[in-house]
Amino acid sequence: xxxxxxxxxxxxxxxxxxxxxxxxxxxxxxxxxxxxxxxxxxxxxxxxxxxxxxxxxxxxxxxxxxxxxxxxxxxxxxxxxxxxxxxxxxxxxxxxxxxxxxxxxxxxxxxxxx
Numbered sequence: 884x885x886x887x888x889x890x891x892x893x894x895x896x897x898x899x900x901x902x903x904x905x906x907x908x909x910x911x912x913x914x915x916x917x918x919x920x921x922x923x924x925x926x927x928x929x930x931x932x933x934x935x936x937x938x939x940x941x942x943x944x945x946x947x948x949x950x951x952x953x954x955x956x957x958x959x960x961x962x963x964x965x966x967x968x969x970x971x972x973x974x975x976x977x978x979x980x981x982x983x984x985x986x987x988x989x990x991x992x993x994x995x996x997x
Contacts, residue, residue, distance in 0.1 A: 887932040892981035896930050906958075910944055911951050913986075922989025923959045927951050933982045935971045952986050961988035968996070 887893050894900045896912050903915040905925050916924040927948050933939045949967070956965045965988035970977035 887981070890932055890981050891979050892926075892928050892983065893932050896928070906951065906955055908947075908951070910947055913951060913955055916985070920985075921987040921992065923961060923965070923987065925952075925955055925959070925986040926983045927955070927986060928981055928983040934980045935977060935982050936969050937971055939982055948984055952984050955986055956988060959986075959988065964988065964992075966992050966996075 891900065895902045895914065902917075904912065905915060906913040906927075909930070911927055911929055913925050913927045916926050929939075929944060929948060936945070939945055952967050959965075965986060968985040968987065969982070970985075
């Protein structure tokens with residue numbers, strides 16, 4: 884799990900491609916989605932390249948991503964609720980092969996999704 888020079892998110896993490904950064908730590912980067920599907924749409928990704936959640940077995944680092952999502956939801960004042968989405972593979976709609984969590988909120992979100 885290292886940087887992938889062809890990966891869009893790795894390029895964003897390395898500041899080779901601009902993005903609106905919302906939060907950052909040693910282990911993750913959170914950015915605003917450029918094609919938001921809700922009033923708040925933030926992507927939280929590990930700084931190490933890992934293709935998807937099925938390839939990631941470090942529970943502590945995965946947990947840290949979800950804790951970051953919870954804190955960002957609080958900062959964004961998503962008091963009526965929010966959704967966390969992790970797409971895994973093309974059939975699930977994963978369009979960038981770098982693990983990331985979508986934090987969605989700011990409006991009522993329908994069910995079922997997709």
